[in-house]
Amino acid sequence: MCGIAGIIDFRGRPIDRSLLERMQAALRHRGPDDAGLWLHRGEGFSAGLAHTRLAVIDPTPEAHQPMTSPDGRWVVSYNGELYNYRTLRGQLDRPCLTESDTEVVLNACIAWGPSALERFDAMWAMAFIDVRMRAGHLSRDPAGIKPLFYTVHDGRLLFASELRALMTVPDCPRAIDPESVELYLHLGFIPHPRTIYRGVFKLPPGHRLDFSADGPATPYRFFELPVPADPPPDYEQACRQVRARITAAVQRQRVADVPLGAFLSGGLDSSIVVACLAEQAGQPIQTFSIGYADHPRYDETAYAQQVADHFGTAHHVFRLTFGDVLNTVGPMIAHMGEPFADSSLLPTCLVSGKTRRHVTVALSGDGADELFAGYWRYLGHHYLGRYRRIPAFARKWLIEPLLARLPAGRSTRVLDRARQMAKLLRGDLDDAIDRHLAWSRIIDEPTAERLLGADRAHRTSRALAERYHRIDPSWGAGRDAMEQILRLDLGLSLPDDMLHKVDLASMYHGLEVRVPMLAIDVVELAAGLPISYKLAGSLGKRILRDAFRDVLPPGVLSRSKMGFEVPVGEFLRSELRDLWYDLVTPDAFETMELDYPAATALYDAHLCRRADHTELLWALLVLCGWRSHAGGA
Secondary structure (H helix, E strand, O other), rough: EEEEEEEEEEOOOOOOOOOOOOHHHHHHHOOOOOOEEEEEEEEEEEEEEEEOOOOOOOOHHHHHOEEEEEOOOOEEEEEEEEHHHHHHHOOOOOOOOOHHHHHHHHHHHHHHHHHHHOOOEEEEEEEEEEEEOOOOEEEOOOOOOOOOOOEEEEEEEEEEHHHEEEEEEEEOOEEEEEEHHHHHHHHOOOOOOOOOOOEEEEEEOOEEEEEEEOOEOOOOOOOOOOOOOOOOHHHHHHHHHHHHHHHHHHHHHOHHHHOOEOOOOOOOHHHHHHHHHHHHOOOOEEEEEEOOOOOOHOOOOHHHHHHHHHHEEEEEEEEHHHHHHHHHHHHHHHHOOOOOOOHHHHHHHHHHHHHHOOOOEOOOOOHHHHHHHHOOHHHHHHHHHHHHHHOOHOOOOHHHHHHHOOOOOOOOOHHHHHHHHHHHHOOOOOOOHHHHHHHHHHOOOHHHHHOHHHHHHHHHHHHHHHHHOOOEEEEEOOOOOHHHHHHHHHHHHHHHHHHOOOOHHHHHOEEEEEEEHHOHHHHHHHHOOOHHOEEEOOOOOOHHHHHHOOOHHHHHHHHHOOOOOOOOOHHOOOOOHHHHHHHHHHHHHHHHHOOOHHHHHHHHHHHOOOOHHHHHHHHHHHHHHHHHHOOOO
């Protein structure tokens, strides 16, 4: 795992080495083991690559990057892991001189051209250049596990693993994109291909950006999910296939020349990964979890310990205080390349830092919720249907008035369930995809109108509705609405929220996190299964539970999902109040064309517990904090 950056000049101007060095320095946390530069100048085409290396496979100096072919014609800078590199190496005519997966990536692209990407079982972001042909490409893995940002400006293509590295280039575009701000305040993240900056983009998952001496092409989608089998496998057969593919994916992703372990929350997904690892390892595997000394409501360590005991792992429990979480707020906001409002970034950062003291690679269960329907918003459709069966008079005159009278908060399970119920009812719409969007948003329409103005709020709502209803024709229209919703989240919120969070938090500490649930063959199988295999009434991830039922402790199978949360809403009422008043200012809001009095009214209502605006207020705090650290761009 590494950091990459580069400059391609389509006018043949010399590459400024000091610019590459600045970009490289901004990525040093991603690859603390080694660093390298490569520069080339030719007629009408110049290029420079910067690399910082986290040495995981073949940590010898021979695997140094950027890596060039012996004749100097081809070069690659690669961030990721190629799990099937040994298989592909055996298929290549060109001999490999090292034991690294990077050399296999290089030789595969030489031998098979861009179609080599379709053979990769990997997570990656990479740049490949053919000096003689004055051409090459950028690419990103199909699930979007590894990020890649780019811009085209003044006859140059600039790219990097993180936005912060791009921003070290003095003339890189820095104008804040108002539409990105609007999207951020609706979702809590900025969906690809946008970034917070106008003219700077995320390369979408499963896409390739080709370039030649004439300039860059339009990003090209090289990966398509296959059309689901019709008819699908029967349920028992599907269970066997799911188990076999996940088990094999974990086996492939064990490859490493450095210490390796696994995150373990005690939930279903991480427990399955640990079960597969424990079955394959010849000695106890290392597992890691965090808990909070301050509040048992946010502590899963007892469940994690049960799983660790069941599989005999060498388990590490890190006990944190909420003070530890609060101390992470400033550094993580300063580290963000763009505003990002998923507050679970904070505990993810903490567990990554603690884990890095013991291992260099950690496997996680991320991706299973999107593949197998694990989030509450998927189950919400079932609960809403049950609620609608209650007589109308009881809903209107008893239940809903009671919900309105309850204090707004999340400090107890009862209040949190009441909050979720209120959000469920706000999304009581006829169309399933419209409901899903309503439940995915962190701001409701009236609040958006006050904060953004009616025209901007309505425009953003229309744009999001159009995006959510845009069905991928390669995957197949006419599918069940819930299957469309899972496909939507797989391509949108998974890479831009969940995977972005994990990359940001883990690579901050130089920890590589692998996600076997997102191996291509697992994704292809799971995405094609009927929704009835995944959702059964109020039970999510049905097939995942059944596929591993015989190896998991019974408590894991019966547990309801628990988010990786911290009480940010309570922090905003107490420890974060001073930070709010310091950062959330009229000047900041004027710059981003937001209504400051509306935000003040929201915060006052939250302080007095007349409402719970945790997600939106946290998003505003992060936005203003990011702006402060970004220099008020």
